Amino acid sequence: MPEVPAEDEEAKMSTITDGYFEEEYYISAEDAGEFLIELGEQFHDSDEITITGDDWELPFAFGEPIELDIEFEGDGEPELEVEVELSGRVEDEVPNLE
Incomplete structure (x- = not known):
């Protein structure tokens, strides 16, 4: 059973900056749309970008190009x-040496 923090305790937000992290969610199409927007x-x-969950946040600085993969199985x-x-x-x- 999940524990609710006592009044004198605050929920602690973890910032994920290294290691391995994975979460999977089953949500409504509306919620998925809001997330993607x-x-x-x-x-x-x-x-x-920064992605957050109930008790975690994951900040990420990205470079280009971004890989977009669309896969259909019928x-x-x-x-x-x-x-x-x-x-x-x-x-x-890399410095420009011209």
């Missing part, structure tokens, strides 16, 4: 998978 706005506005139960893969931004740029 908010993520898309972050892509549009900056080269850094045999049996049709399935469509849309995957966005980001590579971390490299901070040090």
Whole structure:
């Protein structure tokens, strides 16, 4: 059973910056759409995104290009998978020697 923090305790937000992290959610199409809109706005506005959960946040600075993979499987139960893969931004740029 989940524990609710006592009044004198605050829920602690974990910031994920290294190691391995994975979460999987089963949500409504409406909630997925809202998530994708908010993520898309972050892509549009900056080269850094932050994704948050109930007790975690994952900030990520990305570089270009962004890999977008669309996969459709129509045999049996049709399935469509849309995957966005980001590579971390490299901070040090190669100097221009011209």
